[in-house]
Amino acid sequence: MxxxxxxxxxxxxxxxxxxxxxxxxxxxxxxxxxxxxxxxxxxxxxxxxxxxxxxxxxxxxxxxxxxxxxxxxxxxxxxxxxxxxxxxxxxxxxxxxxxxxxxxxxxxxxxxxxxxxxxxxxxxxxxxxxxSASHFFVKGKVINKAEDIAGLKLRAPSSNVIEIVKLLDGVPITKTPAEAYEMLSTGVIDGQVTLPSTLVGFNQADLTDSAYMVPGGLTGxxxxxxxxxxxxxxxxxxxxxxxxxxxxxxxxxxxxxxxxxQDLDAIKVLKADYNYSVVTASSEDVEHMRTLFAPIEEDWLKRAKEKGYEKPEELLEAYRAALIEEAKK
CATH class of the missing domain: 3.40.190.170 (Bacterial extracellular solute-binding protein, family 7)
Structure with missing residues (x-):
């Protein structure tokens, strides 16, 4: 019927x-x-x-x-x-x-x-x-702390990541994952902010050799x-x-x-098959970045209001509360 x-x-x-x-x-x-x-x-x-x-x-x-x-x-x-x-x-x-x-x-x-x-x-x-959360992946340099990003040219996949890279004194380049392949292979850029699974899935794992993983993620x-x-x-x-x-x-x-x-598996592959250096940001460095990145949230609130969305603060509060509740399930 x-x-x-x-x-x-x-x-x-x-x-x-x-x-x-x-x-x-x-x-x-x-x-x-x-x-x-x-x-x-x-x-x-x-x-x-x-x-x-x-x-x-x-x-x-x-x-x-x-x-x-x-x-x-x-x-x-x-x-x-x-x-x-x-x-x-x-x-x-x-x-x-x-x-x-x-x-x-x-x-x-x-x-x-x-x-x-x-x-x-x-x-x-x-x-x-x-x-999944994005992290830093670069070629020829081990990132031990956020300050080591300074001067690096990195693919930045969104408005907020562009600001993240700028706040760390890096140089953001806006390209898609497919476009990043040529830029990485020719050395035009030093790395990218992306997902571990993207490196493996888009055949880019051999184009960088180190990861700087940030608990909480740089962006989703x-x-x-x-x-x-x-x-x-x-x-x-x-x-x-x-x-x-x-x-x-x-x-x-x-x-x-x-x-x-897939991201958890990709990290294992990057270590085992491509000999990646993988560094996880310390809690002190994460807090340093949280303070440094505060203007990004302020800017988002401003841009949302400029688009006519009157109460973005309420949306953000509800979103964060929902994430906490979902994590309890």
């Missing part, structure tokens, strides 16, 4: 623009099973077709989907620094280094506080979450899978509800848990 409102619906095929490597864990272990489940819960009325190559570039995925060049895609806000400042609260430094906790909480807070604010006009957000890059609003409207209300019942914070939790596990 068809769900109410679904009887007259023709099959909707969503064309998903994919820029991940074919064997990348996020694609094979989370995205593909989730898309199969979408087809299952809609009894075949909605299908997701993963395109063989990306439409546009990784950085242009929001516009690609909004403009209907593809129906859906993966977008990371850090690829367009400053464009969506209200949503960048997960990017604030030293927020969380537990993606399994961070990811589902972020999606819930987004839906409670920001979904009606229409941050992402022209698209529907199926799920949104910060990735905000990512999402979005679908064109017109495409979403073609789906019956009942099927949209069925899709969202297996998406949102539920699939965000799967992404978070998988990323957390």
């Amino acid at each position: 068809l769900p109410m409102g679904a009887a007259a619906q023709e099959t909707v095929t969503i064309k998903y623009s994919n820029w991940f490597p074919g064997n990348y864990f996020a694609l094979t272990d989370v995205i593909e099973p989730w898309f199969a489940e979408i087809e299952k819960v809609t009894e075949g009325r909605v299908k997701v077709d993963i395109l063989p190559k990306v439409v546009g570039t990784p950085a242009s995925q929001f516009d690609v989907v909004r403009d209907g060049l593809a129906d859906a895609g993966w977008f990371t806000t850090g690829f367009t620094p400053g464009r969506f400042p209200v949503a960048e609260f997960a990017d604030l430094p030293l927020t969380s280094d537990r993606a399994s906790i961070h990811a589902p909480v972020y999606d819930r807070i987004y839906r409670e506080y920001l979904e009606d604010f229409n941050v992402y006009d022209g698209v529907h957000v199926l799920t949104t979450f910060p990735l 890059p905000v990512s999402m899978i979005i679908v064109n609003s017109n495409t979403w409207a073609k789906i019956s209300e009942a099927d949209r509800a069925a899709i969202m019942a297996i998406s949102a914070d539920k699939v965000a939790a799967k992404f978070g848990a998988e990323w957390e596990a």
Whole structure:
């Protein structure tokens, strides 16, 4: 028996623009099973077709989907620094280094506080979450304390990381992971702020040789899978509800848990297979960075208000409280 409102619906095929490597864990272990489940819960009325190559570039995925060049895609806000400042609260430094906790909480807070604010006009957000915590990875130098970042040219994947690098007297360079490969291999940059699993998954592990791990994480890059609003409207209300019942914070939790596990494994690989030096920041250095990075939060509050979001302090307070509660589960 068809769900109410679904009887007259023709099959909707969503064309998903994919820029991940074919064997990348996020694609094979989370995205593909989730898309199969979408087809299952809609009894075949909605299908997701993963395109063989990306439409546009990784950085242009929001516009690609909004403009209907593809129906859906993966977008990371850090690829367009400053464009969506209200949503960048997960990017604030030293927020969380537990993606399994961070990811589902972020999606819930987004839906409670920001979904009606229409941050992402022209698209529907199926799920949104910060990735695992990012850390420093450099070539030819062991970072023993935050001050050692001074003078280094580093890929900075978001507005907040740009400020982190600047506050440490480094030189931030804004590029996607794919673009970073050439810059690292040619020595144009000294390293990057990224996830351990990105180095392994995007074949960049041999381009740097040391890690400086910061408890709490430097940032949690905000990512999402979005679908064109017109495409979403073609789906019956009942099927949209069925899709969202297996998406949102539920699939965000799967992404978070998988990323957390992959990052732990990646660190082991970097040490064993690539002879990485891995230094963890001391508690004293973390507190030094917390004080140093305070203006980043103040700037985020200011930018959110400039975008018309009146009470970002309440959002941030609710977010941090929710992270504490999620950690107790």
